[in-house]
Amino acid sequence: MNSGIDLQEIFIESLMDLGIPPGAAKAIWMPLPMFLMIIGATVGVLVTVWLERKISAAAQQRIGPEYMGPFGVLAPVADGMKLVFKEDILPAQSDRLLFTLGPVLVVIPVFLSYLIVPFGQNLVITDIGTGIFLWVALSSIAPIGLLMAGYSSNNKYSLLGGLRAAAQSISYEIPLSLSVLAIVMMSNSLSTIDIVQQQSGYGILGWNIWRQPFGLIVFWICALAECERLPFDLPEAEEEIVAGYQTEYSGMKFALFYLSSYVNLVLSALLFSVLYLGGWNFPIPIDLLASLLGVSETDPWLQIITASLGIIMTILKAYFLVFLAVLLRWTVPRVRIDQLLDLGWKFLLPVSLANLLLTAALKLVFPFAFGG
Amino acid sequence: MDLAQGVQIVSFALLSLMMIAAALGVVLLTNIVYSAFLLGGVFISIAGLYILLNADFVAAAQVLIYVGAVNVLILFAIMLVNKREDFTPLSSAGLRKGATALVCAGLFVLLSTMVLATPWSASTASVPTTESSIVRIGQHFFTDFLLPFELASVLLLIAMVGAIILARREYLPEVLQTPNVQQQVLTLPERPRELVPAVSDSSTLTSTPGDRNK
Amino acid sequence: MLKFLKQVGDYAKEAVQAGKYIGQGLSVTFDHMRRRPITVQYPYEKLIPSERFRGRIHFEFDKCISCEVCVRVCPINLPVVDWEFNKETKKKQLKHYSIDFGVCIFCGNCVEFCPTNCLSMTEEYELSTYERHELNYDNVALGRLPYKVTNDPMVTPLRELVYLPKGVMDPHGVPDTARRVGQLPEEILEKSEK
Numbered sequence: 001m002n003s004g005i006d007l008q009e010i011f012i013e014s015l016m017d018l019g020i021p022p023g024a025a026k027a028i029w030m031p032l033p034m035f036l037m038i039i040g041a042t043v044g045v046l047v048t049v050w051l052e053r054k055i056s057a058a059a060q061q062r063i064g065p066e067y068m069g070p071f072g073v074l075a076p077v078a079d080g081m082k083l084v085f086k087e088d089i090l091p092a093q094s095d096r097l098l099f100t101l102g103p104v105l106v107v108i109p110v111f112l113s114y115l116i117v118p119f120g121q122n123l124v125i126t127d128i129g130t131g132i133f134l135w136v137a138l139s140s141i142a143p144i145g146l147l148m149a150g151y152s153s154n155n156k157y158s159l160l161g162g163l164r165a166a167a168q169s170i171s172y173e174i175p176l177s178l179s180v181l182a183i184v185m186m187s188n189s190l191s192t193i194d195i196v197q198q199q200s201g202y203g204i205l206g207w208n209i210w211r212q213p214f215g216l217i218v219f220w221i222c223a224l225a226e227c228e229r230l231p232f233d234l235p236e237a238e239e240e241i242v243a244g245y246q247t248e249y250s251g252m253k254f255a256l257f258y259l260s261s262y263v264n265l266v267l268s269a270l271l272f273s274v275l276y277l278g279g280w281n282f283p284i285p286i287d288l289l290a291s292l293l294g295v296s297e298t299d300p301w302l303q304i305i306t307a308s309l310g311i312i313m314t315i316l317k318a319y320f321l322v323f324l325a326v327l328l329r330w331t332v333p334r335v336r337i338d339q340l341l342d343l344g345w346k347f348l349l350p351v352s353l354a355n356l357l358l359t360a361a362l363k364l365v366f367p368f369a370f371g372g
Numbered sequence: 373m374d375l376a377q378g379v380q381i382v383s384f385a386l387l388s389l390m391m392i393a394a395a396l397g398v399v400l401l402t403n404i405v406y407s408a409f410l411l412g413g414v415f416i417s418i419a420g421l422y423i424l425l426n427a428d429f430v431a432a433a434q435v436l437i438y439v440g441a442v443n444v445l446i447l448f449a450i451m452l453v454n455k456r457e458d459f460t461p462l463s464s465a466g467l468r469k470g471a472t473a474l475v476c477a478g479l480f481v482l483l484s485t486m487v488l489a490t491p492w493s494a495s496t497a498s499v500p501t502t503e504s505s506i507v508r509i510g511q512h513f514f515t516d517f518l519l520p521f522e523l524a525s526v527l528l529l530i531a532m533v534g535a536i537i538l539a540r541r542e543y544l545p546e547v548l549q550t551p552n553v554q555q556q557v558l559t560l561p562e563r564p565r566e567l568v569p570a571v572s573d574s575s576t577l578t579s580t581p582g583d584r585n586k
Numbered sequence: 587m588l589k590f591l592k593q594v595g596d597y598a599k600e601a602v603q604a605g606k607y608i609g610q611g612l613s614v615t616f617d618h619m620r621r622r623p624i625t626v627q628y629p630y631e632k633l634i635p636s637e638r639f640r641g642r643i644h645f646e647f648d649k650c651i652s653c654e655v656c657v658r659v660c661p662i663n664l665p666v667v668d669w670e671f672n673k674e675t676k677k678k679q680l681k682h683y684s685i686d687f688g689v690c691i692f693c694g695n696c697v698e699f700c701p702t703n704c705l706s707m708t709e710e711y712e713l714s715t716y717e718r719h720e721l722n723y724d725n726v727a728l729g730r731l732p733y734k735v736t737n738d739p740m741v742t743p744l745r746e747l748v749y750l751p752k753g754v755m756d757p758h759g760v761p762d763t764a765r766r767v768g769q770l771p772e773e774i775l776e777k778s779e780k
Contacts, residue, residue, distance in 0.1 A: 059615050061623050151405060
């Protein structure tokens with residue numbers, strides 16, 4: 001199996017040729033992918049916000065943003081600029097320190113989770129052994145930030161919203177991690193690279209979507225609940241609790257919440273595509289196409305095309321899921337808090353447990369198809 | 373000392389400082405909510421120390437379980453209890469303080485003997501980094517640590533069954549329930565409100581709803 | 587055991603049904619995406635108000651006989667009629683007349699009952715102001731004629747749905763000469779007279 005281009009190695013080697021010691025070369029390299037990923041995630045959020053507004057408009061027979069740039073693509077930029085220049089209001093009697101710390105604590109783990117999102121064999125910030133488990137662990141920090149924001153706002157709506165967010169987040173984390181566990185059991189590794197690697201080889205037929213139909217549904221429902229997307233947006237339910245924990249926030253602090261919710265949505269979509277839709281794999285295996293066309297595997301052009309196609313495929317799959325999430329937003333009405341907890345504990349948890357058991361059994365019976 | 377080692381030492385110092393400061397804050401701060409949030413800080417710094425020890429899975433599990441579950445539950449409990457109580461020193465504090473000091477000193481002595489007795493140099497000699505830590509943890513769980521592992525899961529199961537029985541009221545004996553219902557019919561679980569002292573003389577005549585809770 | 591299995595089966599059936607309903611809903615939402623937007627780009631495009639539109643009220647000062655019927659039929663006695671009895675002509679002479687459109691509900695009762703037809707409904711609906719007292723129109727303001735949407739060179743006038751030709755749902759690009767669906771009022775009148 002060809003591993004594709006390794007940008008890190010090339011970069012470090014070229015720096016070492018210039019006479020820079022290897023340690024320093026590595027230190028120069030390290031911030032680059034992180035910076036790129038943060039920029040990428042932020043741009044991804046802008047695109048998602050634009051898509052959300054356009055798709056929502058289309059679903060409601062409207063046009064949506066139109067005059068801000070071509071097709072209104074600059075609308076999210078304008079939103080962001082407005083939020084940057086807005087006054088930062090601190091409510092009276094609020095807890096100044098916690099009020100500032102809350103949005104920060106929500107944003108950081110979401111961005112940190114991008115560490116493990118792979119766009120290609122070597123196009124990932126770090127391929128750590130904990131991999132997908134790191135995402136599950138990091139996403140459990142956010143409720144603390146939400147509780148902090150809710151508590152420090154000195155507002156009953158905020159506190160209720162924060163408590164709801166925390167309750168929702170911890171109860172949907174369990175089925176989420178169980179459905180991830182079923183995948184991990186098949187690929188024998190927590191690393192996202194290995195998970196995609198295990199799905200490659202047979203094109204679209206090898207993707208986990210065929211092996212994990214129940215896990216896929218459970219994962220998607222839980223991911224929506226973790227992102228507080230519409231069927232599960234109780235923490236921000238306008239009609240009941242104004243805007244939940246965001247009620248008292250304005251300006252840049254609100255922007256952080258807004259950003260984190262969309263970054264989280266894109267992250268969930270990316271990880272869904274990694275876990276179930278074969279990550280960077282093209283529906284038809286590229287090796288097969290290359291051998292049909294008679295191109296050598298080590299051809300540099302093929303490698304570049306493979307890498308860029310991998311990035312495009314990952315992003316395309318993720319945005320397809322974002323599209324699905326937006327469509328679901330305008331289809332499914334919001335659930336009540338008791339229905340939410342019922343769904344989480346009485347439906348998703350047993351289903352994901354049964355799915356896990358089934359996967360284990362199938363792995364024992366058909367080791368060739370379910371990762372022996 | 374190369375770059376990696378320097379980063380390690382600096383981050384170790386930072387993490388230990390953060391952990392000790394946060395732990396002191398948990399104990400010394402009077403506002404219980406701050407203590408709870410700082411507890412999260414302590415857990416996160418411990419996770420950082422685990423990462424420095426190459427135990428990435430344990431670190432992630434630490435974050436997931438202690439920060440994500442335990443600390444959130446503690447915060448939940450604090451925020452759902454609508455009671456702000458100021459700290460009042462107890463009258464018979466002497467004995468309690470003595471007992472606490474004894475226990476703490478005992479723990480300290482125990483831990484320091486453990487620190488002194490453990491042969492630390494052995495572990496730094498050769499750590500097999502090739503094998504993933506998850507695989508080794510799994511092997512240990514199902515071979516030499518099987519009994520503690522199973523006992524812990526049985527304990528958790530017992531706790532879960534207990535929680536379910538407490539939550540489902542029909543399993544509780546009837547005797548406990550009936551007197552409670554009659555008492556608490558008219559009281560609201562709210563903090564008693566202070567009367568506005570504007571009309572201090574005639575306040576006996578006008579009774580606000582807050583009076584009943586006092 | 588059998589009862590439990592039956593429960594599980596029922597639950598699974600319900601879940602499948604719920605999934606089916608969500609799928610139906612998704613297909614409806616998806617179907618909406620291919621429909622044309624019904625948006626009217628307001629300051630650049632405006633709908634032509636219908637013939638029976640009840641907009642801002644127009645008042646003709648010279649026709650008014652100060653009978654105050656409009657005040658009596660108004661649900662809240664809104665019109666203010668300020669008149670003086672002229673001893674020489676033995677007639678009421680109107681001095682001021684005003685209607686506060688911040689309070690008016692545009693029910694059209696005054697227009698309906700005015701004996702001299704000095705009140706009429708216009709098609710003007712852009713009444714927004716920076717202060718609510720500006721909505722209190724006196725007889726001069728009430729006497730101004732509204733600007734027609736079709737005469738405004740800055741605006742693309744769009745017909746409302748009922749005024750479009752048969753089968754056309756989209757007002758964009760419908761020519762002026764295209765006849766609307768159904769009979770015109772004068773045709774109905776002609777038929778009833780026969």
